[in-house]
Each structure stands twice: as C-alpha cells, then as structure tokens.
Amino acid sequence: KAGVTQTPRYLIKTRGQQVTLSCSPISGHRSVSWYQQTPGQGLQFLFEYFSETQRNKGNFPGRFSGRQFSNSRSEMNVSTLELGDSALYLCASSSHPQGVYGYTFGSGTRLTVV
Amino acid sequence: GESVGLHLPTLSVQEGDNSIINCAYSNSASDYFIWYKQESGKGPQFIIDIRSNMDKRQGQRVTVLLNKTVKHLSLQIAATQPGDSAVYFCAESYTQGGSEKLVFGKGTKLTVNP
Numbered sequence: 705k706a707g708v709t710q711t712p713r714y715l716i717k718t719r720g721q722q723v724t725l726s727c728s729p730i731s732g733h734r735s736v737s738w739y740q741q742t743p744g745q746g747l748q749f750l751f752e753y754f755s756e757t758q759r760n761k762g763n764f765p766g767r768f769s770g771r772q773f774s775n776s777r778s779e780m781n782v783s784t785l786e787l788g789d790s791a792l793y794l795c796a797s798s799s800h801p802q803g804v805y806g807y808t809f810g811s812g813t814r815l816t817v818v
Numbered sequence: 819g820e821s822v823g824l825h826l827p828t829l830s831v832q833e834g835d836n837s838i839i840n841c842a843y844s845n846s847a848s849d850y851f852i853w854y855k856q857e858s859g860k861g862p863q864f865i866i867d868i869r870s871n872m873d874k875r876q877g878q879r880v881t882v883l884l885n886k887t888v889k890h891l892s893l894q895i896a897a898t899q900p901g902d903s904a905v906y907f908c909a910e911s912y913t914q915g916g917s918e919k920l921v922f923g924k925g926t927k928l929t930v931n932p
C-alpha cells in the first residue's frame with residue numbers, strides 16, 4: 705500500500721508569508737502527527753490529529769496550526785513566517801494515537817524561509 | 819522532563835564491523851521504545867521496537883537491548899554495510915496526563931567506511 709505522502713517536497717518562502725503543507729497518511733491510519741526537524745533541535749513534536757481532533761500539541765507558538773479532514777488527510781499551516789521556521793517538516797501516520805505502535809513517516813517538506 | 823539522549827552524536831565504523839548505538843532515556847514509566855533510521859533526504863524509517871517487559875529483541879542484522887535498571891537502550895547492527903550509513907534515532911513512549919507521548923532523541927550519525 706502507498707506510504708505517507710507529503711507535498712510539496714521543497715518550498716521557499718519569504719519572511720512574513722504563510723505556508724500550508726499537506727500530508728496524506730497510509731490508508732486506514734487515523735492518526736497524523738507533525739514534527740519539525742532542524743539540525744540543532746532534532747525532531748520536535750508539533751501536534752497530532754486523530755479522527756479530525758487535535759489530541760496533543762507541542763510547545764510551538766500559535767503561528768503553527770493544523771487540521772485533519774474526514775479522509776484523514778492533514779494540513780499544517782505556518783503564518784507570519786520567520787527565518788527560524790526553516791526546517792524539514794515531517795508528517796507521520798499511525799493506526800493508533802501518538803504512534804504508540806510506531807509511526808510511518810513521510811519524506812518531509814523542506815521549507816526555506818528567506 | 820522530556821529527555822531522550824544519545825551518548826555519541828557520531829559513530830564511524832568499518833564495513834563488516836558491528837555497530838552499537840546507545841540511547842539514555844529519562845522516564846522510568848516509558849513502556850515502549852523504537853529505533854528509527856533516517857537516510858539523507860528521507861523521513862525516519864522504523865527499524866525495530868521493544869516493549870518494557872522485554873530486555874532483548876532481534877531483527878534482521880539488528881538487535882535492541884533494553885536495560886531498565888539504568889534506563890539505557892542500545893541498537894546493535896551486525897556486519898555493518900555502507901547502506902547502514904544514516905542518522906539513528908531512539909524514541910520512548912509513555913503516558914502522561916492521560917495521553918500517550920512519543921519522545922525522540924537527537925540522533926546519532928553512523929558512517930560506514932568501505
């Protein structure tokens with residue numbers, strides 16, 4: 705079956721703009737989590753959605769938001785982009801909340817803010 | 819607090835040697851642990867997992883050891899190959915405030931020299 709699909713793969717934005725990233729989980733998976741990955745901070749949890757409800761949220765400012773649709777596809781949005789938002793954004797899907805039986809990750813969206 | 823760390827940020831081995839990647843975790847209530855491998859340009863990929871009621875689990879060329887007494891996790895890779903070059907992350911899972919948490923370590927970069 706198809707893996708986790710993230711679009712776009714690469715994105716360049718300027719400071720102050722907003723961006724929307726998309727994630728399609730593995731068919732049948734209802735949990736989608738988002739992570740930010742930077743060289744200095746590693747994998748930082750952003751939020752998790754399960755059956756269209758946000759279950760958990762990490763320590764990120766309100767500029768970072770997300771949602772999940774009835775088909776389990778998820779989007780995350782970052783408004784008023786800052787240079788420090790440059791990172792690899794990873795989406796992970798799981799059949800159970802919080803990946804407690806393991807996640808399957810997508811290849812990520814590389815966001816560069818200039 | 820959330821703290822899953824690695825003893826060595828980088829590890830360089832010769833092809834054919836065995837590799838050992840270590841991970842210290844801080845939450846004694848963690849009951850599930852996962853190792854992920856992340857190759858350049860890709861998302862993390864599940865390698866092997868272990869539950870807290872076990873101290874050893876073997877996969878194909880990989881073995882995970884869990885020492886709950888000292889809160890230590892290790893990943894052993896037998897006969898390391900160039901394709902094993904990647905960043906390896908450990909992750910611990912525990913329940914906090916009624917919801918499950920999955921916390922990742924910062925990663926160890928493994929380089930396999932031919």
